[in-house]
Amino acid sequence: MSKQSTLAIVTIGQAPRLDLHADLAVLLGSNVKVLEFGALDGFTLEQINTQYPTATKRDILVSRMQDGRQVQISEQDLEPLLEQAVHKAEAAKPDAILVLCTGDLPEFNDVQVPVLSPKKIVEHFFAGISNAVTLIVMSPDAAQMENTHQRWLGNGFDVQCLSGSPYLNDGGREHAAQQAKELQGNLIYLDCMGYQLAQRDDIAHIAGKSVITPREIIFNTVRLLLK
CATH class of the missing domain: 3.40.50.1860 (Rossmann fold)
Structure with missing residues (x-):
């Protein structure tokens, strides 16, 4: 039996991404173990809307809260939260990290695990x-x-x-x-x-x-x- 690989998925919203699981079973198969992390974990939607309003921002990103509601945040406001989530994923020692976003992302050059960029x-x-x-x-x-x-x-x-x-x-x-x-x-x-x-x-x-x-x-x- 081949060794099971581990993929850490970092969503720009909240984990777990239940809307993703059925497609992962089809697209990844059973030989990849998935760990999930979220840049907005620990926030309520109301806190996000208050602390990170998007009305005057450009480069808006859209994601999902744990309860299924839609959430918006600007790339600028997301970046430090995303970096924290990526480093938390790195600590779990996966074989690779995938940031679940097709927008512009930081390079994460200080991370010792391959970080995959969907946009690229x-x-x-x-x-x-x-x-x-x-x-x-x-x-x-x-x-x-x-x-x-x-x-x-x-x-x-x-x-x-x-x-x-x-x-x-x-x-x-x-x-x-x-x-x-x-x-x-x-x-x-x-x-x-x-x-x-x-x-x-x-x-x-x-x-x-x-x-x-x-x-x-x-x-x-x-x-x-x-x-």
């Missing part, structure tokens, strides 16, 4: 297929769309942007999928680690287009690395 992995993936796709990108919140467009433009993709949260059942994803149906792009990328495979399938059914999540790209890469 995703960018390399799309660079390899850039000649074959015209991208439509869905973000959790409309406030992220301008930054999303600029970020992808910097990577050589003039993407069309939509919004629909993976954490809310407000019809936003379905509305965005209907919008995507009328656009010219041939691939929808769901630009948040919160999007589930079941949500991917629903969006693909409505839009009539191929849809891919960062979970697929990231966890397939992790599975290969931790073989």
Whole structure:
């Protein structure tokens, strides 16, 4: 029997990420032990909204509280909290650490365990297929769309942007999928680690287009690395 590897997952929200577990079983398999840590562990949603308001901030990130509610925080406010969570994960001595976010992250150069950056992995993936796709990108919140467009433009993709949260059942994803149906792009990328495979399938059914999540790209890469 091969040795079981250990992956520490650090969410920018709160652990455990129950919305992730079913997809992990499919994408990682049984040979990787998962430990979970959260940058916002120990906070209430009300404390976060009071201490880290986002109304005047740019670079907003969206994640999930332990009870399933959506939470928002700016990259600037998140960074010191995320660093603490990564160092806590490092102390557990995993084989690798994955930060559960596709946004811009610190380098974590002082961490003695490999820290995997979803953003970099995703960018390399799309660079390899850039000649074959015209991208439509869905973000959790409309406030992220301008930054999303600029970020992808910097990577050589003039993407069309939509919004629909993976954490809310407000019809936003379905509305965005209907919008995507009328656009010219041939691939929808769901630009948040919160999007589930079941949500991917629903969006693909409505839009009539191929849809891919960062979970697929990231966890397939992790599975290969931790073989």
